[in-house]
Amino acid sequence: MAETSTQSMPELEPSLEGTLLLLVQFDVCDEIQIDQLAQTLGIPTLSQSGLRPSAPVYGRYERPPLVEPFEDVLFPGEGKLSGEVKYYDYGVLSVLIHLPFSGDWPSLIKQTSHWMWEVDLAAHAERIMHEKVARATPCMIKAYKRCLSEEYVIFHTRNVSGVRNATQVLSQHGSRIAQVVRGDSGELSEGEVTEVLRSQISYYATDLAVVGWNAAFLYDTTAGAKDAVQLLEYANSQLLELRYYDELLTQELAEVYKQLERKTGAFARWRLAGSATRLQTTLLEVSELTERVDNAIKFLSDMFAARLYRLAATRVGVSDYRNIVTAKIHVAEDLYQFMVDQFNQSRAFLLELTVVIILVVELIFLFHGKGF
Incomplete structure (x- = not known):
């Protein structure tokens, strides 16, 4: 009876924990005077440290953005969330919202699809943007009346049950990663999965980044993911400026x-x-x-x-x-x-x-x- 009972139990979905990062960027002016704004807000600029600390010489910002964390900001439908605002000297204001996640792959796919296609992220982030711009206006050169915006969704995880490295993540969950990056809950064709997974890159055997047009999947340490997120933010800010x-x-x-x-x-x-x-x-x-x-x-x-x-x-x-x-x-x-x-x-x-x-x-x- 015990064997029959065990065989009839449904297979549990692998679980994973991580953070959904909701990125919304606004082109607010021609230039932000970072040093003056840092004095106004009383916060330091990012250090000139590199993007991968293990390298002897680093990639670095010529003029690092100013980072202002925020906490307990009311976000419709999600309660109070935390995150950070970055001010780039070339006039871009970046809002990054942290949304903790714990669940299975179907839940993650549903969440990413929801934020990518069912929610107007820019409209929700505009309140934060207007509040920050009001304080930063004296440090802005040629402010725009109408601000263009870009949205991007990033999922970062380090804990995926049943896997220990990037190869296992891809072999066991490649099709689901493709769904996350596409924001599509439907089953993708083999050709589409292959196309999405072409955009993968790894440095160590234990890290992985799969980058798409409007979303990315990161399997990495917190420090490694931070570097990748910075580069994704920078690329999206370039797109916004162009x-x-x-x-x-x-x-x-x-x-x-x-x-x-x-x-x-x-x-x-x-x-x-x-x-x-x-x-x-x-x-x-x-x-x-x-x-x-x-x-x-x-x-x-x-x-x-x-x-x-x-x-x-x-x-x-x-x-x-x-x-x-x-x-x-x-x-x-x-x-x-x-x-x-x-x-x-x-x-x-x-x-x-x-x-x-x-x-x-x-x-x-x-x-x-x-x-x-």
Whole structure:
């Protein structure tokens, strides 16, 4: 009877413990003066320590973000949660909410799917953002009236029952990890699982990161996961900035096209000088901001951090948006040169016309004098 009873018992789902990290980033201004803000808030900046302490020389922030922890913030449907806000010098405010998790894989998949597709994370995080921006406004340069946002979900675990290393995690739970990264509770095809798991990376046999477009799965120590989260935050902030540049260039190009569609002529071309100046100013602004964002982190001897960053940047769409922005910059440069050429032609025409008028006036006076 005991054997029959044991055989009829349902198989228990493997359990896991960890933290769901809900990341929402806002592009709030052109620049945040970090040192001034640190004095205002009375908190230190991140140290220049590396992203993987075991390496002899580290990847490091050129200008580390300012980190402000928060606790007991009421989050609709979840009660009071803790987390942190990061202020990046290139104008991004990052809200990272910590949501403890303990349960089985189906519960985790359901949770990630819920936060990725059923909840407007940006709307919930806006209250925190507005509160922080109100305090940081004196330290912000050229604050935006409308803030673009990016959302990302990260699950970090170190405790998965029945496994001891990354290889076992993948072999036993690869399809479920793919569901977590996709935020899909339905059973994925083998091809889709393979595609998701292509974006995996490990440094030790006991750590694993699987990175997707809007979510990531981390199996690592707390310290290792912290490094990975920083790089994922940085990649998403780059995407956010590139989206802003894309919108900025799109608006500026639309204005230029409108002006070029108007009636042409010498005097109409003369007015192109102002548009050319504005376009050139926008190009310089985009170049300056892009350089600041791209150089925010330097990877020295930590090649793993560099590889993890490149993987994250590719998966979240940084490379795609960079290509879009680069293409629009080339179009803007061509338009700028065209408008300058049109203006120069107009100026040359007006100069020639002025010379002709002067000659005609002189001839009139000459013949008028002879008439007397």
